[in-house]
Amino acid sequence: MVETLTPTSTSTCLWRRWWVSLYPTNNNHHHHRRWIPSAATFFPTQKILLPSLFLAFLFTLFYWQQDAGVGGFLIFRRPFPAGDHPLLRPVAFNLTEFGGVGDGVTLNTAAFEKAVLEISKKGGGQLNVPPGIWLTAPFNLTSHMTLFLAQGAVILGIDDEKYWPLMPPLPSYGHGREHPGPRYGSLIHGQNLKDVVITGHNGTINGQGQTWWKKYKQKLLNHTRGPLVQIMFSKDILISNITLRDSPFWTLHPYDCKNVTIKNLTILAPIFKAPNTDGIDPDSCEDMVIEDCYISVGDDGVAIKSGWDQYGIAYGRPSKNILIRNVVVRSMVSAGISIGSEMSGGVSNITIENLHVWNSRRAVRIKTAPGRGGYVRDITYRNLTFSDVRVGIVVKTDYNEHPDEGYDPKAVPILEDINYISIYGDGVRVPVRMQGSEEIPVMNVTFQDMSVGITDKKKHIFQCAYVQGRVIGTVFPAPCDNLDLYDERGNLIKRSVSQNISDIDYSF
Structure with missing residues (x-):
């Protein structure tokens, strides 16, 4: 008897036979040979099936890329420049390699400065801050740098203002926010930078603001207090997965920056008697996301x-x-x-x-x-x-x-x-x-x-x-x-x- 099939059933049958031939059942009394349809058998369906599959592939690719935010056919686009995606740093250093001691007593300013200088010479790199309490005066970051704070790592700002450098007033403020003339710099600072990451496993940057707040109230300071972290005139900044606490003044201050992402931060200061401890102060900034943060501060x-x-x-x-x-x-x-x-x-x-x-x-x-x-x-x-x-x-x-x-x-x-x-x-x-x-x-x-x-x-x-x-x-x-x-x-x-x-x- 000759079996007659519609075109649709022929297509279904052929695909089923091909699948079974590749993946036979475990029946011992059956042996399936790999079956490949002849050109004469397959040719009538091929005219419809192959173009349909190709069109389905293209539409699937298009919608996948639309959902991913690509916005078009990637195969017809030039690839993005490498700098548009975060990359692993070419080298990584540990703060202890530069003489750092995390005992909460030893001053580590020189260790941070040496590490940042070495990263600058290498054209970029990551500085790992291991668990410990790393007392330091203010220091600067460099471009193409990742500052990574391990769980249990604390960067602790020294609370003696003589270690904090004075800086010119912000150009859009005219003079210090609290006093005419210059202002104190920030504990962690950066200017004219590109591609900077401050992140970690919820390590902490602690400004020891208690001494600053007391002196401010007693009018013992002659200059505006400094922020905890301040990045100026920079772009492509990511700050995530850390805790910032007890800033002398504003906690995180991006100033005249572009393309800034701030996420998964915990920012803490006493809710009373910690004056002007704003959490995050975007200042003349463009294209910024602040998300998934917990903030409890005194301003x-x-x-x-x-x-x-x-x-x-x-x-x-x-x-x-x-x-x-x-x-x-x-x-x-x-x-x-x-x-x-x-x-x-x-x-x-x-x-x-x-x-x-x-x-x-x-x-x-x-x-x-x-x-x-x-x-x-x-x-x-x-x-x-x-x-x-x-x-x-x-x-x-x-x-x-x-x-x-x-x-x-x-x-x-x-x-x-x-x-x-x-x-x-x-x-x-x-x-x-x-x-x-x-x-x-x-x-x-x-x-x-x-x-x-x-x-x-x-x-x-x-x-x-x-x-x-x-x-x-x-x-x-x-x-x-x-x-x-x-x-x-x-x-x-x-x-x-x-x-x-x-x-x-x-x-x-």
């Missing part, structure tokens, strides 16, 4: 800056294209995430999402003043959670701290295009305090999907002054009368009576 958890009054306006370097996500913050003195107050070079295109602020004075804040100039625009806050916070969302336009009398009081900043989406919380005294002014109105603000549980059933808990914008959908507590109301489909329900109503109440 702002993150503060985005871009220069101070006339000096920042003249320097003209904005902070832009910054993503902050998956961050947990505690700040009993200031705010979880701040923009400003030094924002005179401008701040734009900032996204802050998946943020949890707990047991804090304020959650997210924008602070500025007449004389700052600049702008804050295109800011998106998304999926924020507030737990036991006094004030959730803050915009303050009278934060009047100026470097000197040379600022222009008519240089007023622009605040516009600010979005708050999916805001949740519990135990909040005042969910919103948005204080614009006649000089500095807050323009084009959007609130959407907000539900914040409050501690007291008082009036004036959604406070506004000189604010223009909209509420979309359901927002709790009830928004102020300055804002237009829209339903979830974007249909106007109620137009605001006046955008200049002042409903600010600092009594609680």
